[in-house]
Amino acid sequence: MSQPALWRVLEPKWRTALQRVREERSRGGSGKLLLLGVVGVLFWTAVYVLLYFILRYFRSVEELGPLLAGKLLGLVLLSFIAILVLSNVITALSSFFLAKDLDLLVSAPVDWLRIYLAKLGETLLHSSWMVALMAVPILTAYGVIYRGGLLFLPYAVLTLLPMLVLPAVVGSALTLVLVNIFPARRTRDLLSIVALGAAGLLILILRVIRPERLASPEGFRNLLDFIAVLRTPTSPFLPSEWATRAVMTYLTGNFDPQPLALLWTTAAAFVTLGAMLHRALFATGFTKAQEGAERFVRGEWWRWTVGTVLRFLPVAKREFVLKDVKLFFRDTTQWSQLILLAVLVVVYLFNIKALPLHRGEPVGFFYVTLVSFLNLGLAGFVLASIAARFIFPAVSLEGRHMWLLRSSPLDLRTLLWSKYWVGTVPLLVLALLLTGLTNVLLEVRPFMMIVGIVTICGVTFAIGALALGFGALYPQFETENAAQIPTSFGGLVFMMATIALLGAVIFVMWQAVYTYVRAVYEGQPVVVSAEMIGWFAVAAALCAAGTAVPLWVGLRRMERFEF
Amino acid sequence: MIRLENLTKHYGSFVAVDDISLEVPRGALYGFLGPNGAGKTTTLRIIAGILRPTNGRVLLGGDDVHQNPIAAKLRLGFIPDRPFVYDKLTGAEFLRFVAALYGQEGDAIERRVTELLEVFELASWKNELVEAYSHGMRQKLIISSALIHRPEYIVVDEPMVGLDPKAARLLKDIFRQFVGRGGTVLMSTHTLEVAEAMCDRIAIMQHGKIVAEGTVDDLRRQHRAGDASLEELFLKLTGGAQVRELAEVLGYGDPTT
Numbered sequence: 001m002s003q004p005a006l007w008r009v010l011e012p013k014w015r016t017a018l019q020r021v022r023e024e025r026s027r028g029g030s031g032k033l034l035l036l037g038v039v040g041v042l043f044w045t046a047v048y049v050l051l052y053f054i055l056r057y058f059r060s061v062e063e064l065g066p067l068l069a070g071k072l073l074g075l076v077l078l079s080f081i082a083i084l085v086l087s088n089v090i091t092a093l094s095s096f097f098l099a100k101d102l103d104l105l106v107s108a109p110v111d112w113l114r115i116y117l118a119k120l121g122e123t124l125l126h127s128s129w130m131v132a133l134m135a136v137p138i139l140t141a142y143g144v145i146y147r148g149g150l151l152f153l154p155y156a157v158l159t160l161l162p163m164l165v166l167p168a169v170v171g172s173a174l175t176l177v178l179v180n181i182f183p184a185r186r187t188r189d190l191l192s193i194v195a196l197g198a199a200g201l202l203i204l205i206l207r208v209i210r211p212e213r214l215a216s217p218e219g220f221r222n223l224l225d226f227i228a229v230l231r232t233p234t235s236p237f238l239p240s241e242w243a244t245r246a247v248m249t250y251l252t253g254n255f256d257p258q259p260l261a262l263l264w265t266t267a268a269a270f271v272t273l274g275a276m277l278h279r280a281l282f283a284t285g286f287t288k289a290q291e292g293a294e295r296f297v298r299g300e301w302w303r304w305t306v307g308t309v310l311r312f313l314p315v316a317k318r319e320f321v322l323k324d325v326k327l328f329f330r331d332t333t334q335w336s337q338l339i340l341l342a343v344l345v346v347v348y349l350f351n352i353k354a355l356p357l358h359r360g361e362p363v364g365f366f367y368v369t370l371v372s373f374l375n376l377g378l379a380g381f382v383l384a385s386i387a388a389r390f391i392f393p394a395v396s397l398e399g400r401h402m403w404l405l406r407s408s409p410l411d412l413r414t415l416l417w418s419k420y421w422v423g424t425v426p427l428l429v430l431a432l433l434l435t436g437l438t439n440v441l442l443e444v445r446p447f448m449m450i451v452g453i454v455t456i457c458g459v460t461f462a463i464g465a466l467a468l469g470f471g472a473l474y475p476q477f478e479t480e481n482a483a484q485i486p487t488s489f490g491g492l493v494f495m496m497a498t499i500a501l502l503g504a505v506i507f508v509m510w511q512a513v514y515t516y517v518r519a520v521y522e523g524q525p526v527v528v529s530a531e532m533i534g535w536f537a538v539a540a541a542l543c544a545a546g547t548a549v550p551l552w553v554g555l556r557r558m559e560r561f562e563f
Numbered sequence: 564m565i566r567l568e569n570l571t572k573h574y575g576s577f578v579a580v581d582d583i584s585l586e587v588p589r590g591a592l593y594g595f596l597g598p599n600g601a602g603k604t605t606t607l608r609i610i611a612g613i614l615r616p617t618n619g620r621v622l623l624g625g626d627d628v629h630q631n632p633i634a635a636k637l638r639l640g641f642i643p644d645r646p647f648v649y650d651k652l653t654g655a656e657f658l659r660f661v662a663a664l665y666g667q668e669g670d671a672i673e674r675r676v677t678e679l680l681e682v683f684e685l686a687s688w689k690n691e692l693v694e695a696y697s698h699g700m701r702q703k704l705i706i707s708s709a710l711i712h713r714p715e716y717i718v719v720d721e722p723m724v725g726l727d728p729k730a731a732r733l734l735k736d737i738f739r740q741f742v743g744r745g746g747t748v749l750m751s752t753h754t755l756e757v758a759e760a761m762c763d764r765i766a767i768m769q770h771g772k773i774v775a776e777g778t779v780d781d782l783r784r785q786h787r788a789g790d791a792s793l794e795e796l797f798l799k800l801t802g803g804a805q806v807r808e809l810a811e812v813l814g815y816g817d818p819t820t
Binding site (some may be wrong): 062314315316318320322323326329330331400401402403404405406407408409410411560562 | 608611612613614632633634636639641643647648649651652656659660661663665666667668678708715
C-alpha cells in the first residue's frame with residue numbers, strides 16, 4: 001500500500017486553520033487582523049529600533065564592535081534555544097500523546113515515520129512561531145547595520161531553520177522518554193513544574209548576576225581580559241553558537257560555511273535519531289498515555305478551610321468559589337505558574353533595590369517620588385499581565401460546563417461575582433505586596449505611601465473587572481489549554497484597554513502628585529487642596545467606571561451566550 | 564406540564580426549530596424522536612434554558628423558562644447528551660456543587676449524594692477525580708446530578724448512550740418510578756425499542772418540525788401502518804427508504820437476490 005503524503009496526514013490541521021481564517025473574515029474580522037498586524041508591526045519596530053541603536057554603537061567601537069555584536073547575538077540565540085527546548089517538550093506532549101486526532105492516525109495504516117514527521121512538524125510550528133517572528137527584527141537589524149544585502153534574508157532563514165528543528169527533535173525525544181516512564185498526564189504535571197521552575201530559576205539567576213555590569217568594562221582588570229571573555233564562545237557545542245558564527249562570519253565578510261554545514265548535518269542526524277527513537281518507544285508511550293492521572297484527592301481540606309471562611313455567603317456563591325479554588329489548585333498546569341509569579345515578584349523587588357538611588361548620599365526627594373509614582377504604572381502592567389493569564393480565561397474555561405450552569409437556577413450575576421472575587425482578591429494581595437514593599441524599599445513619605453496603596457487598589461479592582469469583562473466578550477470555548485486563551489485577540493484587546501486605563505489614571509494622579517511635589521520642593525506645607533481632591537475624584541471615577549462597565553457588559557454578553 | 568408554544572430557533576439563515584408547539588402532560592414519559600439534525604437537541608436545550616428561542620416560549624409548570632428562569636429551572640433536571648463534567652472535582656464534590664446551584668446543602672444532601680452514588684454503583688468512586696471516570700460513569704454521574712434536587716421535570720437527551728445494560732435498565736426503572744410518582748420526563752432517543760417500550764406518547768421531529776405526535780397506536784392509525792413496529796413507522800415518516808440501498812453501498816450486492 002502506498003503511504004499518504006505528509007501534507008495529507010496534516011490535512012485536518014491546515015484545513016482547520018484555513019477554515020478559521022475564512023470564518024473570521026466572514027464575521028468581518030478584517031479589523032481584528034488589521035489591529036493584530038498593527039500591534040505586531042509596532043512591536044517589531046520597537047525591537048528593531050532598540051537593536052539598531054545598540055548595534056550602531058557597537059559598530060562604532062573599533063575592534064570590539066563585531067565581538068560585542070556576536071556576543072549579544074549568541075546570548076539572544078542561546079536564550080531562544082533554552083525557551084524552545086522547554087516549549088517543545090510541553091508542546092510535544094500534546095501533539096504526540098494527548099491530541100484528539102491521534103486515535104484516528106494511530107488506528108489508520110499510516111507508517112510510523114509519517115506520524116513522526118507530521119507530529120514533529122506540528123510541534124515545531126506550535127512551539128517555534130513566536131521565536132521565529134521575534135528573530136525577524138533582530139536579524140534585520142544585524143543585516144542592516146552590517147550591510148548584509150538582500151541575500152542575507154534567505155541566508156538568515158537557512159541559518160535559523162535548523163536551529164529551530166534541533167530543539168523540536170530534542171524536546172520531542174525528551175517527552176517520548178518521559179512518557180515511557182510516567183503516564184502522559186502525570187508527565188504533563190511534572191513538566192509544568194519542572195519547566196516553570198527552570199524558567200523561574202533562569203530568570204532569577206540572570207537577574208541576580210546583574211548582567212548590566214558586563215556593559216561597563218571598568219569592572220575588568222584590563223582590556224585584554226575583557227576581549228578574552230568576549231572571544232570565548234558561550235557554548236561551543238550548542239547550535240546557537242554555530243548560528244551566531246554563521247551569521248557573524250557572513251556579515252563581517254569572512255564567510256565560513258562550516259557552522260552552517262554543522263547546523264544542517266546535525267539537524268538531519270537528530271531528525272534521523274529522533275525517528276529511530278520514535279519507532280522504538282512511541283507505541284508503548286502512547287499506550288501509557290491513555291492511563292489516567294492521580295485519582296484520590298483530599299477535598300475535605302478545602303471545605304474546612306475556605307468553606308469555613310466563606311460560611312457567611314449563600315450556598316451557591318460559596319460552592320462556586322470553592323469549586324474554582326479546587327480546580328485551580330488541582331490543575332498542576334495552572335498553579336505551577338505561581339512559581340513564575342513568585343520569581344517575578346522577587347525580580348521586581350530586586351530591580352527596585354538595585355536602582356542606583358541609595359548610594360550613601362541623600363537621595364533627591366523628587367526622584368524617589370517619581371520612581372514610586374512610575375512604579376504604579378509598572379505594577380499595574382504586571383498585574384494586567386497576571387490578570388490576562390488567570391482572570392481573562394475564567395469565563396472561557398466554563399464553556400464546556402455551561403449546560404449545567406445555564407440549566408440550573410444559578411443567577412449569572414453569582415457566577416460573575418464568584419469569578420471576579422476569586423481572581424481579584426489574590427491580585428489585590430499581590431498589588432499591595434508590590435506597591436507596599438517597593439515604597440518601603442524606596443523609603444517614600446507617608447503621603448506617597450497612601451496615594452500608592454489607594455491607587456493600586458482602585459486600579460486592581462478595575463483590572464480584575466476588565467479581564468473578566470473582556471474574557472466574556474471574547475470567549476474561547478473550544479480551547480482546552482487555559483494558557484493559550486490570553487494570547488487570543490480578546491487578550492490583546494484587554495491588554496490595550498488596561499494600558500489605556502492605566503495611562504489615564506496615572507495622568508490624572510500625576511496632576512495631584514505634582515501639586516504635592518511642588519509644595520515639598522518649595523518648602524511649603526502639604527495641603528490637600530480642592531484641586532487635589534478633584535483629581536483624586538477623577539481617578540476614583542475612572543477606576544469605578546473601569547470596574548462597573550466591564551462587569552456589566554460581560555454580564556450582558558454572558559446572558560446572550562448560546563451553546 | 565411542559566408546554567412549548569410556537570417555538571422557533573434560527574441559526575443565521577438556518578431554521579433548526581420551526582414553529583413547534585407541544586404539550587407534555589404531568590406524569591408522562593414523553594419520547595422525542597427524529598433523525599440526526601432534526602432539531603431535537605436544540606429544542607431540549609431551549610427547554611433547559613441554555614439556548615434562547617428566536618420566537619415562542621417554553622413553560623415549565625406555568626413558569627416561562629426565559630421570563631422567570633429561576634422558578635422554572637428549580638423544577639427541572641437536565642441531562643445532556645455529552646457528559647462534560649469538571650474533571651478536577653470528585654464525583655461527590657460535583658454532586659454537592661450541583662445541589663448548591665439549586666440552593667441545597669446540609670445533611671439531607673450528604674445522604675442524597677451517598678444514596679445516588681450507591682444506586683448508580685459509583686460509591687467506590689465517590690472520592691476520585693472525574694477525570695478518571697469512563698464515559699458511562701460520567702453519564703451516570705450526570706444523571707445523578709439531575710436527580711439530586713428532586714426535580715419535577717426531567718429533560719434528557721440520549722440517556723442510554725454509553726450506559727452498560729445494567730445501568731440502562733436501572734435508568735428505565737428510575738424514569739418509570741419517577742413518572743409513577745407524578746414526575747414528567749421528556750426524553751430524546753435514537754433507541755426506538757426503548758421509546759416503544761417506555762414512552763406514553765411520542766413526537767417525531769424532522770427538519771425542525773414535528774411530523775407526528777401521539778401514542779404509538781395513534782401513530783399507527785394516523786399513518787395506516789397496521790401493526791408496524793415503531794422502527795418501521797419512524798423510517799416511513801423520516802424517509803428511511805435509503806436504508807435499502809445500504810447493502811449496495813457496503814458492497815454486498817442486492818440483499819433481495
